[in-house]
Amino acid sequence: xxxxxxxxxxxxxxxxxxxxxxxxxxxxxxxxxxxxxxxxxxxxxxxxxxxxxxxxxxxxxxxxxxxxxxxxxxxxxxxxxxxxxxxxxxxxxxxxxxxxxxxxxxxxxxxxxxxxxxxxxxxxxxxxxxxxxxxxxxxxxxxxxxxxxxxxxxxxxxxxxxxxxxxxxxxxxxxxxxxxxxxxxxxxxxxxxxxxxxxxxxxxxxxxxxxxxxxxxxxxxxxxxxxxxxxxxxxxxxxxxxxxxxxxxxxxxxxxxxxxxxxxxxxxxxxxxxxxxxxxxxxxxxx
Ligand code: BEZ
Ligand code: FE
Numbered sequence: 164x165x166x167x168x169x170x171x172x173x174x175x176x177x178x179x180x181x182x183x184x185x186x187x188x189x190x191x192x193x194x195x196x197x198x199x200x201x202x203x204x205x206x207x208x209x210x211x212x213x214x215x216x217x218x219x220x221x222x223x224x225x226x227x228x229x230x231x232x233x234x235x236x237x238x239x240x241x242x243x244x245x246x247x248x249x250x251x252x253x254x255x256x257x258x259x260x261x262x263x264x265x266x267x268x269x270x271x272x273x274x275x276x277x278x279x280x281x282x283x284x285x286x287x288x289x290x291x292x293x294x295x296x297x298x299x300x301x302x303x304x305x306x307x308x309x310x311x312x313x314x315x316x317x318x319x320x321x322x323x324x325x326x327x328x329x330x331x332x333x334x335x336x337x338x339x340x341x342x343x344x345x346x347x348x349x350x351x352x353x354x355x356x357x358x359x360x361x362x363x364x365x366x367x368x369x370x371x372x373x374x375x376x377x378x379x380x381x382x383x384x385x386x387x388x389x390x391x392x393x394x395x396x397x398x399x400x401x402x403x404x405x406x407x408x409x410x411x412x413x414x415x416x417x418x419x420x421x422x423x424x425x426x427x428x429x430x431x432x433x434x435x436x437x438x439x440x441x442x443x444x445x446x447x448x449x450x
Contacts, residue, residue: 172199218359225358229319231263235360238262238406239369252387252445254296259392259408262378263355264317269307269331275430277345278332281325284313284347287417287436288429289393292340293381294443300340301444304383307333308344310376315352336383343429348417348436349375351399354406364405371405374398379442386444393440415440 164170175195182188207215225232237243243260251258272278279286293304309331311317318325330349336342353371356364364371375398382388394401394414401409420426420437429435 172196221359229266232358232360234263235354239360239364241407244407255387255445256389256391256442257410257412258389260406261390264319265309265378266319267327269309269333270328272332272334272344274334274337275343276332278308278330279345279347280329285436286431287346287348287438288343288431289346289377289438289440290343291440291442293336293342293383294340294441296443296445301383301386302336302338302340304336304340304381305333306342307380309378310346310349311352313347313350315350345429345431348395349377351375369405372400373404373406374401374409381442381444383444385447387447389442389444393438
């Protein structure tokens with residue numbers, strides 16, 4: 164049978180009929196249906212299709228050991244967060260994208276340590292508990308945290324200014340499932356724009372900014388780990404994250420505190436900025 168506009172989709176679907184791996188067949192046939200529907204919808208010229216292939220080629224060529232432009236493309240198209248959201252545990256803290264800056268191992272630190280190794284910013288305490296969905300504290304849970312500084316740069320972006328491990332730490336909760344550490348309030352910052360994804364944002368009049376946030380990966384025995392952020396409530400771009408990662412349950416006040424007792428407990432002086440953020444881990448078996 165001739166390959167025509169009418170028969171095209173059926174022909175390609177049939178070509179995958181004998182795929183042994185059932186999931187692979189399902190994925191490729193669905194991709195075929197959606198890709199053909201997209202092509203029929205936009206009816207590209209030969210030049211336009213060539214430009215699309217050229218764009219994807221440039222995305223691939225921008226990738227290396229430390230730069231993943233395809234993930235960035237998935238991020239700005241909202242696909243990364245859609246996959247996160249579909250896979251997130253229903254009764255745990257919501258998950259968000261990991262992002263490209265978790266590229267070095269965070270140093271192990273003691274509760275209360277500062278991850279601001281330069282001590283130049285406004286002191287801020289982040290504290291909370293790691294809990295099960297029914298509110299039971301999880302002692303010995305691990306929190307891997309990383310963030311940019313007050314100017315919006317991660318340590319790996321400023322090797323001449325920030326020591327390695329600045330803004331990073333791995334902590335364990337105490338016997339009551341509590342954690343606390345000192346830091347600075349992070350800034351909003353732009354995602355990398357020096358590649359084809361930056362060109363796409365520019366051509367579509369989209370800004371590249373992410374609202375201020377601290378990244379967390381939290382794990383505990385018997386529970387599903389979560390990769391998430393705490394967002395600074397009054398940050399610019401909180402309503403228009405370039406990668407669509409903001410969820411209202413993750414937005415937290417970074418409020419000025421004059422609580423002398425709390426300051427003493429955390430080893431800081433008043434006034435200090437205090438963000439309180441509890442993390443709920445669903446059981447390993449939860450969907
Ligand atoms: C980040 O938050 O580190 C990030 C996430 C997605 C794209 C770029 C940066
Ligand atoms: Fe980030």
